[in-house]
Amino acid sequence: MTHPPYLSPAYRSTLLRAPSRPPLRLKADPDAIELTSPVFGHHEVADREADLTTQHTGEPLGERIIVSGRVLDGLGRPVRNTLVEIWQANSAGRYAHDRDRHPAPLDPNFTGAGRCLTDDEGRYRFVTVKPGAYPWRNHHNAWRPAHIHFSVFGTAFTQRLVTQMYFPGDPLFPFDPIFQSIPDAAARERLIAGFDMDTTEPEWALGYRFDVTLGRTPLEDS
Amino acid sequence: MTTPSQTVGPFFGYALPYAQGGELVPEDHPGAITVTGLVLDGAGEPVPDALLELWLGETGTRGALDRRGPGGSGFGRCPTAPDGSYRFRSARPATPYLALLVFARGLLKPVMTRVYLDDAPDPLLDSLEPAVRATLVARAETADTYVFDVRLQGDGETAFLEF
Numbered sequence: 001m002t003h004p005p006y007l008s009p010a011y012r013s014t015l016l017r018a019p020s021r022p023p024l025r026l027k028a029d030p031d032a033i034e035l036t037s038p039v040f041g042h043h044e045v046a047d048r049e050a051d052l053t054t055q056h057t058g059e060p061l062g063e064r065i066i067v068s069g070r071v072l073d074g075l076g077r078p079v080r081n082t083l084v085e086i087w088q089a090n091s092a093g094r095y096a097h098d099r100d101r102h103p104a105p106l107d108p109n110f111t112g113a114g115r116c117l118t119d120d121e122g123r124y125r126f127v128t129v130k131p132g133a134y135p136w137r138n139h140h141n142a143w144r145p146a147h148i149h150f151s152v153f154g155t156a157f158t159q160r161l162v163t164q165m166y167f168p169g170d171p172l173f174p175f176d177p178i179f180q181s182i183p184d185a186a187a188r189e190r191l192i193a194g195f196d197m198d199t200t201e202p203e204w205a206l207g208y209r210f211d212v213t214l215g216r217t218p219l220e221d222s
Numbered sequence: 223m224t225t226p227s228q229t230v231g232p233f234f235g236y237a238l239p240y241a242q243g244g245e246l247v248p249e250d251h252p253g254a255i256t257v258t259g260l261v262l263d264g265a266g267e268p269v270p271d272a273l274l275e276l277w278l279g280e281t282g283t284r285g286a287l288d289r290r291g292p293g294g295s296g297f298g299r300c301p302t303a304p305d306g307s308y309r310f311r312s313a314r315p316a317t318p319y320l321a322l323l324v325f326a327r328g329l330l331k332p333v334m335t336r337v338y339l340d341d342a343p344d345p346l347l348d349s350l351e352p353a354v355r356a357t358l359v360a361r362a363e364t365a366d367t368y369v370f371d372v373r374l375q376g377d378g379e380t381a382f383l384e385f
Contacts, residue, residue: 002224004330011229013328016264017374023334023384026346033279034321034334034385038286038297045287074224083286087237097233113237149231151238157277157321158385160332164228181330182226190225212225218385 002215004181011177012138028218034157035217040083040117050116052086052128060110062091062129064205067165067193070122071152074159074216078122084212085115085151086126093132093146102134127205133172145172145179154214165210166192227331232271234325235301239273242289244300246276246312251294256367257337257360258309261302261324264375268306272326274372275299276337278315318344319358324372333382337370354381 006018026032053060067086071079089095089112092104096111110129118124131146147164154160166179173179173188182188190213199207230238247254257276261269276298283293300308312320319336338347341359350358357380360368373380 003227006330006333008330011328011330013229014330015328016267017269017326017328018264019333019379019382020264020375021379021382023382024346024350026383026385029345032385033277033315033317033319034383036277036279038277039281040287041285043288044285085238087234089233095233095236097236099235100233111236149228149234149237151230157323158334160275160323161225161227162230162325162332163225164231178228178330181228187223187226190223191228213223215224 001183002187004183008177008181011181030219035219037153037155037157037159040081040153042081042117045083045115045117049114050124050126052110052112052114052126055111056109058109060090060107060129064127065130066125066127066199066201066205066207067148067210068123068125068199068207069210069212071118071124071154072122072211072213073154074214074220076213078118078120079154079214080118080120080122082118082153083115084118084124085113086128086148087113088128088131088148089134091129091132093134104132104134130167138177143172143175145170145176150212152212152214156217158217159214161212161214163212164191167208168192168195229327229330230273230325232327234273235271239299239301240287244298244308244310245289246278246282246296246298246310247294249311251313253314254311254366255314255339256309256311257320257370258307258367259369259371260306261308261326261372262306262374266376268302269326269374270302270304270306272302272306272308272324273299274302274308275323276310276312277321278312279317279321318342322372329374333374333380334384335372335380335382337368339368350381357381
């Protein structure tokens with residue numbers, strides 16, 4: 001099983017929010033609107049929105065990184081011109097969100113939100129800083145491994161995916177109930193970006209590679 | 223190999239919502255409808271940190287994100303308010319229903335449902351027990367305002383769908 005179950009008691013917020021009944025499986029209906037998806041125009045997203053390090057007057061603190069990859073459909077084909085959105089904590093592990101109470105510094109030069117459209121090969125590319133780990137109140141001494149949130153659209157609304165990209169070798173993986181909510185170890189590994197020398201730029205930034213593969217649609221299955 | 227889902231978490235509010243995201247059409251759009259309601263958890267408490275996405279099946283003349291120019295969009299996005307409420311303004315869909323996705327802290331993957339505007343014969347609705355069917359049919363408060371609550375768990379739990 002690739003996706004986590006709704007109910008994952010170690011992640012306490014699931015206890016009152018996980019549906020108690022399994023979803024109804026719809027019979028194949030080629031007219032179902034859920035098998036279509038919004039399309040995005042290049043006039044709707046500016047190129048500069050993919051660089052999270054140039055949104056303010058100065059440069060953010062932290063380790064500059066390049067995160068790139070491809071968005072693929074369930075058959076391994078590129079998803080073109082689709083919207084990829086990311087958001088993350090700053091290098092100190094603090095979100096620019098008014099409800100984040102972690103006593104780590106905000107960075108006036110870092111908001112931590114970006115978006116772009118994929119190209120004809122399904123490629124996306126962001127420039128950002130490596131986010132810090134941060135504490136949360138799920139259990140005693142709970143810390144989230146450093147991660148970047150991803151939101152991705154496919155060619156069907158059923159493929160809509162929100163996930164989190166992690167960094168290789170994080171010592172917090174065994175202790176994180178959100179990462180561990182995915183039952184299959186091989187599936188968990190697919191959320192860990194790879195260090196990528198090919199996209200690392202000399203004298204400038206390390207590259208990480210993270211490909212996103214969306215689920216198959218009923219039409220692709222048939 | 224499919225990439226697994228993870229929760230949207232509590233801190234998407236400065237990133238995912240966009241200007242007028244819940245207003246798919248302008249106020250004076252002919253035949254515009256409002257779809258509004260609450261997102262509630264298994265204790266019946268409002269969920270103040272959910273994100274809803276509405277999809278009409280066609281992108282529309284304005285694009286999915288753009289709220290300028292004539293016509294309307296077929297996609298919208300709206301976070302819940304502190305009281306757990308959300309509100310969309312949309313064109314009346316060509317289909318009997320609108321597709322709705324809900325993301326939230328505590329949801330490791332989104333829930334998908336349909337907002338039916340009328341309790342009319344329909345292949346999906348007709349296959350359901352009356353109490354389950356009722357969770358998919360919006361209540362018409364006025365001729366153009368529909369109330370649709372999403373109950374994530376427990377009494378009156380909304381019927382969620384997968385394909």
